[in-house]
Amino acid sequence: xxxxxxxxxxxxxxxxxxxxxxxxxxxxxxxxxxxxxxxxxxxxxxxxxxxxxxxxxxxxxxxxxxxxxxxxxxxxxxxxxxxxxxxxxxxxxxxxxxxxxxxxxxxxxxx
Amino acid sequence: xxxxxxxxxxxxxxxxxxxxxxxxxxxxxxxxxxxxxxxxxxxxxxxxxxxxxxxxxxxxxxxxxxxxxxxxxxxxxxxxxxxxxxxxxxxxxxxxxxxxxxxxxxxxxxxxx
Numbered sequence: 001x002x003x004x005x006x007x008x009x010x011x012x013x014x015x016x017x018x019x020x021x022x023x024x025x026x027x028x029x030x031x032x033x034x035x036x037x038x039x040x041x042x043x044x045x046x047x048x049x050x051x052x053x054x055x056x057x058x059x060x061x062x063x064x065x066x067x068x069x070x071x072x073x074x075x076x077x078x079x080x081x082x083x084x085x086x087x088x089x090x091x092x093x094x095x096x097x098x099x100x101x102x103x104x105x106x107x108x109x110x111x
Numbered sequence: 112x113x114x115x116x117x118x119x120x121x122x123x124x125x126x127x128x129x130x131x132x133x134x135x136x137x138x139x140x141x142x143x144x145x146x147x148x149x150x151x152x153x154x155x156x157x158x159x160x161x162x163x164x165x166x167x168x169x170x171x172x173x174x175x176x177x178x179x180x181x182x183x184x185x186x187x188x189x190x191x192x193x194x195x196x197x198x199x200x201x202x203x204x205x206x207x208x209x210x211x212x213x214x215x216x217x218x219x220x221x222x223x224x
Contacts, residue, residue, distance in 0.1 A: 033212060042115075042202050042215035043154060088154060090213075097142065097159035097166040097209055104153055 002027045004089055004102035012108045019076040021105040023089030032072040033090040034063050035101075043088060047074070081109050113137045115216035117203050123222045124193055132188045132219045134203030143186045144204040144213060145178065147171065154202065160186065161209070193223045 006023050013019055023032070031050055035043035047058050049065035049072060056063055060077045072089055089102040116135045124130050136143050145157040158168040160178055177189045186205075190197055200220050204213040 031211075035215075037154075040218075040220075042218045045212050045214060048212045090154075092209070097144075097161065098169065099144070099156050099159075099213065101146075101154040101156075 002093065002100060004091060004100055006087075006089060006102040006105050008105060009103070010106035010108070012110060013079055015079060015081060015109055015111050017079055019079055019083070019107060020073065021075075021087060021107075022071060022073045023102045024071040025091070026070065027093070028069040029091040029093075030069070031092055032063070032065050033099075034061075034072070034074050035088045035090060037086045037088060037104075039085075043090075046087075076107075079107075079109050081111055083107060084109050113139075115203055115205055115214055117201075117216035117219050119219060120217065121220045121222070123224065126195060126223055127192050129189065129191050130193060130221065132190075132201050132203075132221070134186045134188070134216055135184050136186055136203065136205030137207075137214060138184070140205035140207050140214075142166075142206045142209055142211075142213075143178075143180070144206075145188045146202040146204065146215075148200045148202065148218075150199070157188075190221075193221075195223050197221060198223045 034046045037043045047063040052069050054065040062075045064073045086104045086106050092099045118133045143160040148154045156169050158172045159166040179187050200218040202218045203216040206213045
């Protein structure tokens, strides 16, 4: 079935470093959403992308909607300890209300 | 800032019992969703709801599950005859438009014994 694959699965980085992660699929999407989930809590929306090639920032976070519409990227600049968590991409199938979530990237920041 | 709320935060039930999970979506949102997340796994879509009817459902959302908007503010997920494998976090979400940003509630942790 359709799925969103995220890479890397997990990463350890030093505080202050920049982080890059991506989300890929074999299907085309019209919307990409990026969420962060802390343990025991619900996903929190970080960035929404609606147009191929779109680059959108939210503070230290920048996300891009891939030109092929089959992928998206999230970058975090100058990471801080509170960036720890799991980052999920999500997308609705075109023409449906069904959203699928990616496999997640677990980020751990070493102070 | 408006937010999605869910009750209870934790529900413990015996296998075979029925549970109702409750959600209050953001007030001007028109699309409502339920998701499930088994511990350590990804978030899985269950169902979407618009205009008082189900818009889309996943293969997980079988006859054991039902959703309802009993009044103008609540959105509920009923699980009949719970099974051990129903133990998970259940998240409610809402969005203003289809394909728009979804905002999630804090979740209900369901434990089936």
